[in-house]
Amino acid sequence: MNTLNQITVLLAEDHIVVREGLSSLLNVDGNFRILGVARTGRQAIEMAHVLQPQVILMDIAMPVLNGLEAMKQILATDPAAKVLILSAYSDDEYVANASAAGAVGFLEKQTSAEILIKAIHEVASGHQFFSPTIARRKLRAQNKDRNRNGIPKVNSAPLTSRELEVLQLVAEGSANRQIGIELGISIKTVEKHRQNLMDKLNIHDTAGLTRYAISTGVIENSVRLTIV
Numbered sequence: 001m002n003t004l005n006q007i008t009v010l011l012a013e014d015h016i017v018v019r020e021g022l023s024s025l026l027n028v029d030g031n032f033r034i035l036g037v038a039r040t041g042r043q044a045i046e047m048a049h050v051l052q053p054q055v056i057l058m059d060i061a062m063p064v065l066n067g068l069e070a071m072k073q074i075l076a077t078d079p080a081a082k083v084l085i086l087s088a089y090s091d092d093e094y095v096a097n098a099s100a101a102g103a104v105g106f107l108e109k110q111t112s113a114e115i116l117i118k119a120i121h122e123v124a125s126g127h128q129f130f131s132p133t134i135a136r137r138k139l140r141a142q143n144k145d146r147n148r149n150g151i152p153k154v155n156s157a158p159l160t161s162r163e164l165e166v167l168q169l170v171a172e173g174s175a176n177r178q179i180g181i182e183l184g185i186s187i188k189t190v191e192k193h194r195q196n197l198m199d200k201l202n203i204h205d206t207a208g209l210t211r212y213a214i215s216t217g218v219i220e221n222s223v224r225l226t227i228v
Helices: 016-029 041-051 067-077 092-101 113-124 132-144 161-171 176-183 187-201 206-215
Strands: 007-012 032-038 055-058 083-087 105-108
Touching: 007 016, 007 041, 007 113, 016 032, 016 113, 032 041, 041 055, 041 067, 055 067, 055 113, 067 083, 067 092, 067 161, 083 092, 083 113, 092 105, 092 132, 105 113, 105 132, 161 176, 161 187, 161 206, 176 187, 187 206
Parallel strands: 007 032, 007 055, 055 083, 083 105
Antiparallel strands: none
């Protein structure tokens, strides 16, 4: 196939087996050209800026910076970027968080090759695409989350991008000083963000924040082997 007609893709995935499987699948299909592979959220941001792919296939749980935050930063500099989430976790909260962050689609990692290929084509063409099971759940949720007049209900106190960055680092076991160095902020600012997190989530210890980070896909369960 003429390479000019191929859809350019950036893979953002930290698991080597999944990366190789996706690369093999897309290369064999012939309609796609993989421009690069990012293993962390930070790498995804840098490579998206340099390579300008048509579609970014992004995992949520990645080291250094999770996929949701990486996506937000990519979209902040390039609002036209198209990010398709491919995750092992597809609970409603994961999907809602991804959609709120700007994802144009969401697929489970258990999805078929046929659905994955269709999703990339749809997203590259400017459409949204959610796997069939997720699409059905989203429709039910939209109908449920409306008041008697049919007006959507408003969610309260969403976490900011900085709070989510702090949450990930806390859940990965970083102390306040390490978080401050990583994010380039003072320890007092870190403490303020931690307190804001606890207030918004009604969680009052590090173990609780870690469990929340795991349950919402900010980090994977394997990142923290023990939660006190």
